[in-house]
Amino acid sequence: MIRASLIQILFSIRSERQLMEQMQYNLLFRWFVGLGVDDLVWVPTVFTKNRDRLMTTEMSRKVMAAILAHREIAPLLSDKHFCVDGTLIKALASMKSFQPKPEGAPRDDERLDDQPAQPKIETEPMPHSNRRNRNTEIDFKGAKRSNATHASTTDPEERLYKKSAGTGAALCFMGHALMENRHGLIVQGDLTQADGHAERRAALDMVHRHSPGSTRRLTLGADKGYDAAEFVSGLRQACVTPLIARKSRYSAIDGRTTRHEGYALSLKHRKRIEEAFGWAKTVGGMAQTVYRGIERVRSRFILTMGANNLARLPRFLDA
Numbered sequence: 148m149i150r151a152s153l154i155q156i157l158f159s160i161r162s163e164r165q166l167m168e169q170m171q172y173n174l175l176f177r178w179f180v181g182l183g184v185d186d187l188v189w190v191p192t193v194f195t196k197n198r199d200r201l202m203t204t205e206m207s208r209k210v211m212a213a214i215l216a217h218r219e220i221a222p223l224l225s226d227k228h229f230c231v232d233g234t235l236i237k238a239l240a241s242m243k244s245f246q247p248k249p250e251g252a253p254r255d256d257e258r259l260d261d262q263p264a265q266p267k268i269e270t271e272p273m274p275h276s277n278r279r280n281r282n283t284e285i286d287f288k289g290a291k292r293s294n295a296t297h298a299s300t301t302d303p304e305e306r307l308y309k310k311s312a313g314t315g316a317a318l319c320f321m322g323h324a325l326m327e328n329r330h331g332l333i334v335q336g337d338l339t340q341a342d343g344h345a346e347r348r349a350a351l352d353m354v355h356r357h358s359p360g361s362t363r364r365l366t367l368g369a370d371k372g373y374d375a376a377e378f379v380s381g382l383r384q385a386c387v388t389p390l391i392a393r394k395s396r397y398s399a400i401d402g403r404t405t406r407h408e409g410y411a412l413s414l415k416h417r418k419r420i421e422e423a424f425g426w427a428k429t430v431g432g433m434a435q436t437v438y439r440g441i442e443r444v445r446s447r448f449i450l451t452m453g454a455n456n457l458a459r460l461p462r463f464l465d466a
Contacts (some may be wrong), residue, residue, distance in 0.1 A: 148201050149210060150180045151194070156431045156454040163198070164191040199443065207446045208336075211453035215334060223463055225329035230368040230417035231353065232326075233346040234424040235310055236338065236448065237435035238318040240301035245318060248298050294342075304441045308341035320441060322433070322448045323349040324423055325357060328368070330463055331419040336452040338445035347378040354387060366390050368413035374398055390414065426458065427451045 151166065154176055160166045170176045170188045177184065189197075215224060292307065299305045299318055309316040323346065325335035335353040339345045350373065358365060367382060368390045379399040382389045390413035393400045404410055428434035431451040436444045 148194075148198055149206075151176075151189075152198065152202060152450060153454050153457070154179060156451050157458060159430050159432060161432070162437070163195050167191045167194060202446050202450065204442060204446045204449065207449035207453070211333075211336065211449060211456070214453055214456055215332070219464060220332075220460065223330050224332060224334065225327040226358075227363065228328040228366045228368075228413065228416075229334070229354075229357075230326045230328060230413065230420050231323070231346075231350045231373070232370060232417065232420045232424070233310075233321050233323045233349065233372075234428075235308070235317070235319045235341060236322050236433055236444065238299070238302060238305040238320060238444075239436055239439055240299045240305055240318045242318065244299045244301040245292060245297050245307060246300050247296060302439045304340060306341045310341075320436070320444055321345045321349075322424070322427075323353065324420055324452055325350070325353040326417075326420045326423065328413070328416045330459075331416075331422065332456050332459070333420075333423050333452040336449040338441065338448045340441065347373055347375060351378070351381050351385070354382070354385060362386055364388060366409065366413060368417035370417070374400060423452065423455050426455050430458075431455065 151170070154160070155163070155166050160169065167188050167190070170180070170182070174184070177186070182188065214220065294306050294308075297307070302318075305318040305320065307316050307318055308321070319341050320338055321341040323337045323339070324333050326332065327334050335357045337349045337353055339349055350367070350369065354365070354367065364386055366388045369392070371392045371394050373389075373391050374394045376399040379389045379391070388404070389400065390404065390410050391400050392414055393405065427448070431454060433448060433451050436447065438444050438447055
């Protein structure tokens with residue numbers, strides 16, 4: 148089951164039904180998953196149900212850990228220098244599914260803790276056509292929508308979010324990865340709901356998960372989005388040196404960090420993590436997930452990060 152899922156990611160196979168079809172005649176796929184030439188292939192619906200039962204977040208993390216613990220791969224990893232970043236994973240839902248929450252539903256409080264509470268904004272329901280058409284035209288212009296007052300009817304765990312200015316907001320999740328700096332392999336992965344604090348929370352969780360209770364001095368490179376006083380303080384308490392790109396104003400990184408040569412090197416190496424995200428979206432099928440529910444999407448994202456490591460290993464082992 149795990150090997151078949153890895154084949155689906157590595158060969159950009161769109162669906163389980165297409166995977167089973169190709170496994171009927173592809174001897175390479177049969178050999179990799181352990182099927183004989185005359186053995187029957189799984190029924191697609193049975194394969195999908197068994198996959199959902201087996202492929203949990205914990206199982207995906209065990210697969211990634213087993214890959215990195217291999218005797219030929221472990222020496223390639225750095226145990227001291229790391230980088231972290233996040234990316235948006237488009238959800239399997241349309242903007243039409245982002246509807247006002249029913250009366251009495253709890254509001255999704257995503258305001259910053261240090262900001263005063265904003266008054267409740269009354270929003271009018273989006274107009275609907277009287278025609279009984281599932282794909283009816285809806286005019287979003289001028290409609291005020293937020294995660295506090297609206298939710299997707301397709302997947303309530305998705306969030307409307309945009310990561311940078313000048314881009315449109317979309318229903319998405321946020322994927323996170325922790326990369327070691329020696330060969331650029333992903334050592335930890337996670338996926339959370341998209342909000343302004345998700346990247347920093349996930350970074351701390353991945354650092355603690357990768358090096359629990361470590362007393363060694365580690366380094367962590369990141370972009371300006373991680374330059375926050377609370378996050379920097381949390382890293383220092385965990386015995387991690389924050390090599391984070393400085394904001395132009397109100398930066399939590401001072402000259403004690405930036406004066407060292409390793410600071411510039413970390414900022415240079417951290418950009419390689421974008422290669423893993425690019426591979427996951429173009430080859431691994433994570434540009435838009437085909438799953439619903441944060442648990443299933445998280446499991447698939449972590450497994451895709453592990454598959455990215457497998458795809459990059461041959462060039463390191465041959466060198």
